[in-house]
Amino acid sequence: MSGARTYADACAAAHALDLVGERWALLVVRELVLGPKRFTDLRRGLPGAGPNVLAQRLRDLERAGVVTRRTLPPPAASKVYELTGWGRELEAVLITLGRWGARSPAHSLEHGLGEDSVILAMRTMFSPDAAGDARVRLALRMGDHRYRVRVEEGVLEACYGEEPEAEAVVTTDPGALAAVLWGGRPPADAVAEGAMAVEGDPGALERLAAMLPMPEPAGA
Template structure:
């Protein structure tokens, strides 16, 4: 491992923190859950991290077998970073950590959020019971970044890319989508202000949002 700092503890949880406990490491993993990214894409998803720190974290995660670097063939010929199979196993860890964190009364909901962080929140907050008999496909358009979301049989599937025939296409930005997802603003208000546009079945979008009931925060100490 590139990171020589250690808890010197045989506990597996302590060892896991040796591997991914450094500042930014788990957020780098979060940004790669939906597929490979270039260095510049990672910077866009984590604007507060400096390039040297990101380089260091990627090197440490590579050395630990969590991330690998791969060079694309022509015409791109650029390098991308992606999670290894073992690195992908961190997804449920991040999902459950997010569920735990969403009950905090101290979280700043006005802070910036990346597209990948939003998709992790969708995965964590999805309530199969609330989805009922919903069977629909959506495309979320965040600039050049397109995300396909499918709800069927009480299951939520999320992937980067388009869907051939979505029930609704939602065009927005992460901040505006986070506002309707967290129930800080209604879809109707966002449509009226044109912070969000919907092509297709608006009712299906309302039903999608109903699949994510908000968790109650703990009482402030």
């Protein structure tokens, strides 16, 4: 990706891996799919990546034209990283790769997910067929993060922001939410154990979970 290492292969797939195939590179892209982030935000989302490695990946991705850096206007005036238009096209790659990886018999939720990872997982697993004509409007609160989730006419919108017309406001953490959406844990159990709070219609979260089926595991 930085030019020091290359597959030296004219295949476009090989060239793509030259650009985003280094360890952590695609996960940096994943962290930026929902919007710009500061370096400290990226560190929080990728705790396994050391600061030097993360800084190098960001430089490589900038050089490749996948990521750009800018300074927010005052009063924030913070430097943030964000995907370029071309870089945003990698969301489709991540979704396809995520669905493929979810079919691995060895896939597990034990290692946990970050806040943005749960939202991207919703986009990955959403099934228009399973959704049918059902509607869901949720406000999700995970720590300092606020997300809105809407399903209408077989289309999912899951992104940063508040949902003013929420059927339910769900306050939780990524692990508890993932356990409800994909681990078969009833929301009532998560609420009873203090891992989740639901204001409004508790059935809204169950309806959402039914729209996010995991793909069948691959055969041996």
